[in-house]
Amino acid sequence: MKRPEITLELFVFRLLQERGERVHVIEEVRPVWVLAGANVGYERPHCAKIASMNQTTRYGVLALIAVLVIAGGAYYLHTSTVSAPTAGTPQSQTKAFVLVVKARTLISGQPVLSVKQGDTVSITITADESDELHLHGYDKQVDFATGTPATLTFVADQSGRFPFEMEGSKTDLGEVDVQP
Amino acid sequence: MVSLLALIATPFAASAHAFGQQFTLALPVSFFIFGGVAAFIASNCVILFFSEPKTHHAVSSARVTPIQASAALWKVGAWIGVIGFLLELAFAFFGLPDFVGNPAVVLFWVWLLLGLTYLSVFFGGVWDFVNPFRTIARFFSKKPLYAYPAWLEYWPAFILFFLVIQFELYSGGGSADPRVLGSRLVLYAIVACIGNALYGSAAWFKYADFFSVFFRMFGMFAPFQLTEQGIERTLPGQKLIDEHPTRLSLLVFILFMLSSTAFDGIKETLPWRGILDQVSRLGLAGYLNLFGIAVLFLSPFIFLGFYALAIGLMRYLTGTKKSFTCLLFRFGYSLIPIAAVYNFAHYFTLLIGEGQRIIYQLSDPFGLKWNLFGTANFHINQVPLGSNLVWYIEVFVIVAGHVVAAVVAHRIAVREFDRPKKIVASQISLLILMVGYTALGLWILSRPFVPG
Numbered sequence: 132m133k134r135p136e137i138t139l140e141l142f143v144f145r146l147l148q149e150r151g152e153r154v155h156v157i158e159e160v161r162p163v164w165v166l167a168g169a170n171v172g173y174e175r176p177h178c179a180k181i182a183s184m185n186q187t188t189r190y191g192v193l194a195l196i197a198v199l200v201i202a203g204g205a206y207y208l209h210t211s212t213v214s215a216p217t218a219g220t221p222q223s224q225t226k227a228f229v230l231v232v233k234a235r236t237l238i239s240g241q242p243v244l245s246v247k248q249g250d251t252v253s254i255t256i257t258a259d260e261s262d263e264l265h266l267h268g269y270d271k272q273v274d275f276a277t278g279t280p281a282t283l284t285f286v287a288d289q290s291g292r293f294p295f296e297m298e299g300s301k302t303d304l305g306e307v308d309v310q311p
Numbered sequence: 312m313v314s315l316l317a318l319i320a321t322p323f324a325a326s327a328h329a330f331g332q333q334f335t336l337a338l339p340v341s342f343f344i345f346g347g348v349a350a351f352i353a354s355n356c357v358i359l360f361f362s363e364p365k366t367h368h369a370v371s372s373a374r375v376t377p378i379q380a381s382a383a384l385w386k387v388g389a390w391i392g393v394i395g396f397l398l399e400l401a402f403a404f405f406g407l408p409d410f411v412g413n414p415a416v417v418l419f420w421v422w423l424l425l426g427l428t429y430l431s432v433f434f435g436g437v438w439d440f441v442n443p444f445r446t447i448a449r450f451f452s453k454k455p456l457y458a459y460p461a462w463l464e465y466w467p468a469f470i471l472f473f474l475v476i477q478f479e480l481y482s483g484g485g486s487a488d489p490r491v492l493g494s495r496l497v498l499y500a501i502v503a504c505i506g507n508a509l510y511g512s513a514a515w516f517k518y519a520d521f522f523s524v525f526f527r528m529f530g531m532f533a534p535f536q537l538t539e540q541g542i543e544r545t546l547p548g549q550k551l552i553d554e555h556p557t558r559l560s561l562l563v564f565i566l567f568m569l570s571s572t573a574f575d576g577i578k579e580t581l582p583w584r585g586i587l588d589q590v591s592r593l594g595l596a597g598y599l600n601l602f603g604i605a606v607l608f609l610s611p612f613i614f615l616g617f618y619a620l621a622i623g624l625m626r627y628l629t630g631t632k633k634s635f636t637c638l639l640f641r642f643g644y645s646l647i648p649i650a651a652v653y654n655f656a657h658y659f660t661l662l663i664g665e666g667q668r669i670i671y672q673l674s675d676p677f678g679l680k681w682n683l684f685g686t687a688n689f690h691i692n693q694v695p696l697g698s699n700l701v702w703y704i705e706v707f708v709i710v711a712g713h714v715v716a717a718v719v720a721h722r723i724a725v726r727e728f729d730r731p732k733k734i735v736a737s738q739i740s741l742l743i744l745m746v747g748y749t750a751l752g753l754w755i756l757s758r759p760f761v762p763g
Contacts, residue, residue: 311697
């Protein structure tokens, strides 16, 4: 660490030390272009325009940038996630999905069921063994017997990603993606 | 037949949840883009607006608010810690056999490893205040047998950290089993006792104890620190700028704080499944878990590689005479804010979701139909926040952490380099590194979860 010049700050530093306050460090950076007597020449600050701003202007510009980024971002994010209801499409629909499971594998039906928040969802499952279809998160289940279809119906009032599985055999079948 | 099956299935239905389930939708691409752009803009602002050398000195100081009877208070803290630990063991061994009914699991994985972590970011020193392992270890042995060997550094803490994460991710349900968790906690206490007997509590709990180092690192940012003298008040993040790691093992530990969370997220993504498929095709299908554990262990070293590259680039761009190791260590703490927000963005839904279980579990911790606090019939809402709110929180927190890290790195650079050109040049490589980490964090959150 370079020897600090005797300055007002150094005086304050010593004062705080005497008062018993723990002083971490003095931040010491010399302005290169004002070295008295040294022949280092003049070095322009990196961004002259910004360097010539005073404290208030600088923070003002930063605040403006922050506001623009946050406001612009909020607008962008809002428009990208909220889809305006198109004419003719009801706000909430009933969506039915059919799954067929054989040998603990989904042989018919999609593993990812995409619905919108507020939709009524029904999942009909037919399997080659008896088990229970359990939907996590919503914590809903329905038992089914071999070869007999069983339907799980619920209202998707919470948005999120909710896996469902065959409870007894712990077979993950897929998930319900409820879009907000 | 079906009803019989239902009868058998019902007691197990509750325990069939995998512990630590989060129901968050993947972050939409728009959020990912916004986060990356905002982080990039913020970093540039920090560099451009504050990179000429100051024309005045700045003094930073720590104010200590002495608490009356500090020594007695710390004895109380020690007792709180030990009683809490013994209760945790009691719950683990004598409570119900699953995480749904037994508070031990949620108390440890959610309220300690997440809750106390986030508290420590703003109010440090709480773990040191209660540390039950130190109290128990010192009960058995007060004088060390040997001096702590310098070559050990923080490696024991890192190894223990790795073992805890490996237990969390690869124990096949053991981490959610209260009995297994309890036995691991006892094992950890035994290790602490042995370490304390060998090297003394001052050295062991400074260098080698995972929890102590873990919570201390997260607490480096905190504006308030609980110390034996009282509550110390500093500018937030000041310690990250003033101090720096001097050991490679501590740097690896900090990077593991970051990489373990990243790995936990990455292993749920499709590209990771692709890698696992490749490994299977090489004939190692039975060793996929071992492969994952190996990658987990190597992850901090991979991140160290990227960090080292950034430091190397910094040396090249600035043309500085300072050594590589000097700079590598000097900027070491600037990654802690990113590690903290990675952790929060990835796990906070667990805290507010599964974390609610503690409300009904504490009323009946042993499953004996008690109702100590009247909350035994509380039904948790596993999805308390809508997806939109979760996304905004994730992006806001990750970008905020990025900004803090950029400011910290910048303040360090202003101390290390005296010319504006060098300050800016040094920040370019760190900008690339930090935007890279931020983008990775956002990418992990935006990848669709692959079930099974």
